[in-house]
Amino acid sequence: MAKSGCRENALLRVEGLRARIAAGPRTSSAPRSGAGEGDGAEILKGVDLELCPGEIHAIMGPNGSGKSTLAGVLAGRDAYEVTGGTVTYAGKDLLGLVPEARAAAGVFLGFQYPVEIPGVGNLYFLRTALNAIRRARGEEDLDAMDFLSLAKEKMRLVELDPAFGSRSLNEGFSGGEKKRNEVFQMAVLEPRLAILDEIDSGLDIDALRIVAKGVNALRRPDRGILLVTHYKRLLEYVEPDRVHVMAGGRIVRSGGPELAEELERTGYAWVAGMPPEAAAAAAAAGGARR
Amino acid sequence: MSTAEQLKDLTEQKYRYGFVTEIEEDRIPKGLSEEIIRVISEKKGEPSFMLEWRLKAYRHWLTMQEPTWANVRYPKIDYQEVVYYSAPKQKRALGSMEEVDPELRKAFGKLGIPLEEQMRLAGVAVDAVFDSVSVATTYKKKLADLGIVFCSFSEAVREHPALVEKWLGSVVPYTDNFFATLNSAVFSDGSFVYVPKGVRCPMELSTYFRINAKDTGQFERTLIVADEDAYVSYLEGCTAPQRDENQLHAAVVELVALDGAQIKYSTVQNWYPGDAEGKGGIYNFVTKRGKAMARSKLSWTQVETGSAITWKYPSCILQGDDSVGEFYSVALTNHRQQADTGTKMIHIGKNTRSTIISKGISAGRGQNTYRGLVKMMKGATGARNYSQCDSLLIGDRCGAHTFPYIEVRNPTAKVEHEATTSKISEDQLFYCKQRGIPEEDAVSMIVNGFAKQVLKELPMEFAVEAQKLLGMSLEGSVG
Numbered sequence: 001m002a003k004s005g006c007r008e009n010a011l012l013r014v015e016g017l018r019a020r021i022a023a024g025p026r027t028s029s030a031p032r033s034g035a036g037e038g039d040g041a042e043i044l045k046g047v048d049l050e051l052c053p054g055e056i057h058a059i060m061g062p063n064g065s066g067k068s069t070l071a072g073v074l075a076g077r078d079a080y081e082v083t084g085g086t087v088t089y090a091g092k093d094l095l096g097l098v099p100e101a102r103a104a105a106g107v108f109l110g111f112q113y114p115v116e117i118p119g120v121g122n123l124y125f126l127r128t129a130l131n132a133i134r135r136a137r138g139e140e141d142l143d144a145m146d147f148l149s150l151a152k153e154k155m156r157l158v159e160l161d162p163a164f165g166s167r168s169l170n171e172g173f174s175g176g177e178k179k180r181n182e183v184f185q186m187a188v189l190e191p192r193l194a195i196l197d198e199i200d201s202g203l204d205i206d207a208l209r210i211v212a213k214g215v216n217a218l219r220r221p222d223r224g225i226l227l228v229t230h231y232k233r234l235l236e237y238v239e240p241d242r243v244h245v246m247a248g249g250r251i252v253r254s255g256g257p258e259l260a261e262e263l264e265r266t267g268y269a270w271v272a273g274m275p276p277e278a279a280a281a282a283a284a285a286g287g288a289r290r
Numbered sequence: 291m292s293t294a295e296q297l298k299d300l301t302e303q304k305y306r307y308g309f310v311t312e313i314e315e316d317r318i319p320k321g322l323s324e325e326i327i328r329v330i331s332e333k334k335g336e337p338s339f340m341l342e343w344r345l346k347a348y349r350h351w352l353t354m355q356e357p358t359w360a361n362v363r364y365p366k367i368d369y370q371e372v373v374y375y376s377a378p379k380q381k382r383a384l385g386s387m388e389e390v391d392p393e394l395r396k397a398f399g400k401l402g403i404p405l406e407e408q409m410r411l412a413g414v415a416v417d418a419v420f421d422s423v424s425v426a427t428t429y430k431k432k433l434a435d436l437g438i439v440f441c442s443f444s445e446a447v448r449e450h451p452a453l454v455e456k457w458l459g460s461v462v463p464y465t466d467n468f469f470a471t472l473n474s475a476v477f478s479d480g481s482f483v484y485v486p487k488g489v490r491c492p493m494e495l496s497t498y499f500r501i502n503a504k505d506t507g508q509f510e511r512t513l514i515v516a517d518e519d520a521y522v523s524y525l526e527g528c529t530a531p532q533r534d535e536n537q538l539h540a541a542v543v544e545l546v547a548l549d550g551a552q553i554k555y556s557t558v559q560n561w562y563p564g565d566a567e568g569k570g571g572i573y574n575f576v577t578k579r580g581k582a583m584a585r586s587k588l589s590w591t592q593v594e595t596g597s598a599i600t601w602k603y604p605s606c607i608l609q610g611d612d613s614v615g616e617f618y619s620v621a622l623t624n625h626r627q628q629a630d631t632g633t634k635m636i637h638i639g640k641n642t643r644s645t646i647i648s649k650g651i652s653a654g655r656g657q658n659t660y661r662g663l664v665k666m667m668k669g670a671t672g673a674r675n676y677s678q679c680d681s682l683l684i685g686d687r688c689g690a691h692t693f694p695y696i697e698v699r700n701p702t703a704k705v706e707h708e709a710t711t712s713k714i715s716e717d718q719l720f721y722c723k724q725r726g727i728p729e730e731d732a733v734s735m736i737v738n739g740f741a742k743q744v745l746k747e748l749p750m751e752f753a754v755e756a757q758k759l760l761g762m763s764l765e766g767s768v769g
Contacts, residue, residue, distance in 0.1 A: 075724050079716065103726035115721045119739030128735065129725035136726065168739070185725065 006052035010088070011224040012074075012193055014049040017085035018042060018249075019073045042083065043069040045249035051193075054221040058235055058260065059228045061246035062268035067228045068112060070246070071197040074226075075109035076102050089193065103129075104136035108191030110182040112198040112228075116170040123151055123165040126185055133189065154187040158214045176207035183214035194218065195226045200234035212237030232260040321370040324348060327475055330375045334444050337451050347464035347474030354468045360630040361659040361691055362599050364573060372538055374476045374509070433491070438522075439484040440495050443511050446482035453484055457515050461544040461581045461607070469540040469601075470577040473509045477542065480510035485520035485551075494749050496525040512543040516551035516586075523554040525752055537572050539597075545580030545588055549610060552587045553580065556748050558756050560763075561596035566654070568626030571598025578602065584610030584639065591747045593756040594621040594629060595763040603661065605634035608642035608673075615644040618744040620756075622737075622763055623656025623688070632662035632693075637670035637703065646677040649741045652688035653764055659691040666703035673703040681711040682740045684733070684764070712740075734761030 020042045043066045051057050061067050073080050074087065076099035087094040094102060117125065131141040142150070155162060158180040170178050179199055186194055196215065200208055215225065215238050227240065235243070235257065243259040244251045247268070253259065318329055327348055331341040356367070433440050439450055446454050464474035485491050516522050526543075539561070547553050555578075564571025574597040580588040590604035606615030617633035635644035650658040664675045681690035696705050714736050722732035737760050738745065745753050 075720075077720055079720075099720065099723040100726050100728050103724055109724050111721065111724075113717075115715070115717045117718055117721075117736055117739055119742035120735055125722075125725075125735070128731070129722075129727055132728065132731065133726035189725070 006050070009053065010050050011053045011055075011090060012049070012051040012094075012226070013086075013088040014047050014070075014074075015086050015088075017044050017047040017070070017073065017087060018083045019044040019069060019080045020083055022079055022081040043080075043249055044073065044085075046085065047246075047249070047251055049244065049251060051224045051226060053224055054219075055241040056215075056219065056225045056227060056238060057242045057244060058240040059226060059244050059246055059251075060230065060232075060260065060263060063230075065246040066249040067246050068197055069249075071109060071195045071226070071228050074195055075099060075107060100132070101136070103189075104133050106192035108186050108189055108194045110179075110186060110194065110196035110199050112201065114170045114173075114178045114182055116168070116173075118168050118171050120169050121166050122169050122181065123148075125169045126151065126188055129185070130188060151188060154184055157187055157217055158184045159210050160184055175202035176204060179203060179211055180207065180214070183211050187214060187218060190218075192222065193224050193226070195228065197228045198230060199227070200229055200231065208234065209237060232264045235260045317373055318375045320373045322348075322372070322374060322476065326374055330476060330478070333375065334447070336444075336447055339451070339455050340447055343458065343464060344475050347471050348476075350465050351468070351471040351475055354471060356468050360601050361657065361661075361693075362601060362628040362630050364599050364628075367538060367573070369472075375478055432493075436489050436492070437486040438489060438491055439482065441482055443477070443480040443482050443513070446513075450482070450484070453515070454482070454513070457513055457544070457546055459544075461546060461579050462542050462577050467577060469575040470542050473511060473540045473542045473577070477509040477511035480512040480541070481514075481524075482512070483514040483522060483524065485516045485522045487517040488519045489517075490520070491522040494523045494525050496527070508537075508539050508541075510541045512541070513546075514544070514553055514555070515546045516548065516553050518548045519550040520548075521552045523749060524556070525749060526555070526557045527560070527752070527755075538575075539572050540575045541577070543576070543578040543604075545578075547580060547582045547586035547588055547613075549584045550586055551583070552589075554589045555580075555591070555604070556752055557590075557592040557594070558748075558752055558759065559592065559594045559596050559600075560759055562598075563596050563625060563627045563763075564598040566625045568598065568655075571627070572596065573599045574602065575599075576602040578604035579607065579634075580605070580615075581607045581609055582613035582615060582642075585612045586610060587614040587616070589616040589618075589747070590633065591616075591618040591744065592620070592631075593741075593744070593748070593752075593759065594619070594631060595759050597629075598627055600627075600629040600631050602629075602631045603633055605636070606644060607636045607638065608644065608670075609638045610642075611639040612641050613639055614642070616747075617644075617646045617648070617662075618747045619648045620651070620741040620744045620760070621649070621658055621660075622651040622653070622760060623658045624653040624763055626655050628657045628659075630659040630661055632660045634663040635665070635675055637664075637666045637673040637675070639673075640670065641672040642670055643673070644675045646675070646679070647743055648677075648679045649744055650679070650681045650690050651684065651737055651740065651760075651764070652681065652690050653684035655687045657689045657691070659693065661693045661695075663695040663697070664705055664707075665696075666698040666700050666705065668699045670700045671702050673700065675703075675705045677705075677707045679707075679709040680740070681709075682737065683711065683713045684737075730761075733764060737761070737764060 020040055023040065047070060059067050069080060073082060076097065082095055089105065089107065097105065127147045130147065134141060151165065152162065160180055170181065173181060182199060199211055203211060212234060227234065227238065240257055243255055243257060245253040245259065245263065318326060324345060327344050328341065331344055439446065462470050464471055483495060514522065514524060545553050545555060561572040561574060562570060582588045588606045592604060594600055600621065604617060608615050615635050619631065621629045621631050623629050632648060633646055635646065637644065646662055648660045650660055652658040658681065660679045662677060664677060666673050677694065679692050683690055690711055692709055694707055698705060714733060718736055719729060719732055723729060738757050741760060745756055748756055
């Protein structure tokens with residue numbers, strides 16, 4: 001694991017994190033989009049990661065490598081059960097907190113598949129969220145007028161039409177609109193740690209540029225961003241400080257932005273045990289996944 | 291604690307309105323006979339047409355069987371164990387709120403609807419029914435100036451016998467059905483509204499019903515007549531205190547909208563639903579029906595969150611050409627509540643139109659049934675209906691059922707029916723929680739979103755209350 005030299009002040013430190021799908025009936029779709037294994041199968045098999053304030057890290061890897069599971073575990077999705085390891089966020093244990101407490105502490109997850117909630121207005125939802133977080137922090141509610149001007153400003157950032165404010169949350173939104181809406185929510189909630197799970201999937205080039213602009217605008221010295229992504233494409237617009245490659249539930253390689261270039265060339269086959277030269281040949285022959 | 295456990299905790303929240311007010315009561319022996327009916331009529335000082343009508347209903351009732359077709363289960367009711375009349379004792383008529391029994395006023399206060407407050411609230415006149423007799427009526431004078439009659443049913447029988455005799459039973463005849471016929475025989479009180487020709491009632495008329503006396507079934511009867519081109523909006527809210535025995539409630543509401551008139555009738559029903567095991571709770575067997583003459587409009591909006599058993603089908607007989615019927619409903623069942631509710635839209639006149647929007651929410655072990663009839667009669671040329679029935683399931687131990695009946699006898703009539711069933715998913719809840727919204731707030735928000743289409747039909751004062759009620763009645767669920 002690469003050390004970035006902020007050991008004492010790390011925003012997020014993950015050590016030996018292991019997790020599996022929780023037992024019991026679930027209505028969630030999350031586990032099925034994970035490793036594709038049954039209940040009880042371990043998906044994270046010892047993840048180590050350190051994110052310093054002000055940094056953007058990208059986590060890349062093939063389907064089923066555990067990227068989305070890692071994002072879900074960090075946000076506290078109870079479809080997963082942590083079986084080992086620790087997660088320290090801003091010097092405190094993160095795993096002991098319920099999801100809403102993590103949100104109040106400044107952890108934001110941008111969803112790969114944002115859910116639709118019919119009849120609940122987009123801005124109404126966001127104001128409820130913002131005020132829930134403010135209340136949890138002992139702050140006063142933001143009144144309707146102040147919220148509206150804040151929301152309008154942030155909507156401009158992701159070029160969302162103000163009409164989206166009164167539409168039902170994510171209902172009838174296109175894929176790109178949903179992702180822009182996630183970035184919009186992030187901009188309003190101003191988290192300290194943003195985990196963006198495949199925020200680039202399903203975006204056309206214009207939407208990708210807008211989303212990237214939104215993410216870049218949120219770059220701040222005290223904020224950390226974890227980009228979970230399948231492709232290097234997003235990283236052409238948002239330059240990461242570090243790139244990690246996940247495979248088989250572990251981070252198998254870390255490096256600078258150049259690692260993304262290498263992956264683009266070789267595909268992911270090498271992480272499954274193929275030597276890089278053979279993998280590059282396979283990728284060139286169209287053997288790389290997606 | 292897992293999500294399921296948290297939700298279980300939340301759904302088991304106790305009913306907040308369980309208390310009994312100690313007020314001296316005027317009661318008659320339990321059971322039902324001609325003698326009892328004569329006593330009721332006499333106590334109320336009714337004219338003879340009223341007694342005759344009650345007796346005809348009673349005799350007819352003796353020939354009837356309790357219906358069993360509804361999708362609800364309850365132990366057999368012994369109608370001889372019910373007390374059919376109970377009224378708080380009063381020495382004389384009351385002139386103002388200050389004269390109302392303080393105990394009684396306190397009871398209203400506990401319900402969160404202090405009458406003093408209500409009186410100050412702009413434009414809400416309250417005819418409060420406490421058990422079976424109306425004790426306070428406000429805004430009467432203002433309404434009287436417009437020629438609007440808004441009073442208790444008993445008062446209407448005394449003061450406006452001709453109006454009552456003309457319209458009573460004109461929409462729900464005393465032979466109508468087992469529960470309506472029982473009501474016709476023994477009804478104790480209720481509200482009466484008459485809006486004269488061309489008058490637009492300037493305020494929402496509102497009645498809070500409340501069942502109080504132990505073992506006393508309550509049999510209200512409400513009659514609203516809107517004369518030609520008149521308009522009235524009526525709000526009905528109900529809350530009953532906690533009891534161990536099941537309490538029988540069989541009300542009748544009749545609406546008459548003459549040519550060009552409009553009646554909007556809104557209900558928020560929050561009676562005691564029984565405990566988590568299904569013990570106690572109100573049996574609510576209600577007959578509500580309106581008759582719409584030419585170009586008139588009837589609109590029913592209901593939010594049903596209470597009662598152990600709900601059996602209720604607010605209906606519209608669209609008799610006049612170009613008349614319009616609407617039914618907007620949210621029915622919520624939690625714990626072991628059962629609801630079988632819906633509407634009937636009977637299209638008789640030409641170009642009649644009806645809309646049905648039904649939102650059923652089931653949680654805990656609740657069973658929620660939508661039962662609706664859309665009937666296009668032979669003469670209903672160009673008639674149209676649109677029905678939408680959505681069910682939301684919370685958890686895996688509840689049930690949602692839909693029984694739409696459609697009969698079309700006119701080839702030009704159009705009927706549309708849409709239905710959906712959905713669940714509150716872990717994904718939705720997690721999304722909300724990840725954004726910082728605690729689980730119970732999230733469930734309440736999702737349910738209110740689901741019911742929004744109906745809630746927006748409620749008058750403003752009611753909409754806020756109804757929203758809180760939905761959250762309160764559920765406070766979460768998912769299994």
